Amino acid sequence: MSVNSGQNKPNSSIPNARCTLRCKARHASRAKDALWGSFFYLRAKAATLTYRKEKDRNVGEAQPSRRFLQARSLMGDSMHRFELTPASSTGNPDIDGQIQILFDMANDLLFPEHPRRDPAEFKREVALLFSYVEYHFASEELGMLERAYPSRRFHTAFHDHVRRETQAINERLEQGASIDEICSAIFFVLEDWAVYHVTDSDRPLATFLRESVPKGTEPRLPGIRPLKAHGALHADFDERILAGLA
Secondary structure, eight states: OOOOTTTTOOOTHHHHHHHHHHHHHHHHHHHHHHHHHHHHHHHHHHHHHHHHHHHHHTTTOSSOOHHHHHHHIIIIITOOOOOOOTTTOOSOHHHHHHHHHHHHHHHHHHSOSSOOOOHHHHHHHHHHHHHHHHHHHHHHHHHHHHTTOTTHHHHHHHHHHHHHHHHHHHHHHHTTOOHHHHHHHHHHHHHHIIIIIIIIIIHHHHHHHHHTSOTTOOOOOOOHHHHHHHTSSOTTOOTHHHHTTO
């Protein structure tokens, strides 16, 4: 008597199909992050190169070129104050709180109440802003690592791009770039970060963090002590920076 060994065999293709769908969704999410990152890199690099090229070309010229005037308008004359609105917030109190502090610091730097006369004080303000940017990035990155956030690598890649831009700004500052030029460069970096990264990367991260904790629990980002203990921030990071902003 023959027995049909496959008669009662469970359909193993269903779990495999579910796994395939999850993998496809994960890859699609990562591809979207990579696309936005590439778009930002190309846009930022093209505009920055145009500004620097035209600026260098017009040194000593009595009549600046049309492209230089357009680049200068993009980089400086159209600057506006940064504002965190309900439409642009992420819904996570830690992320939104840090972004609000960054916006306040940027506004104080870019739109001072009185004309600056001390270059050393301006350098200190820039260093303070960039230190807080690094704290914000490190806080998000450790939070993503602790909760195994699927898009962590692509999110961090955007942070790394901004880090390279702030390093380039610091180098220009040390080489004697004008305050106006540095302010324009800072505005341009923060503008693209606020428009693209906060909306398209920080908001999904905030949603993921909210869904990763029990209902009624507020998801929190790591503080400065865990960041130092984990090596996400240098041990000599000045905690007074945060104390002065609280």
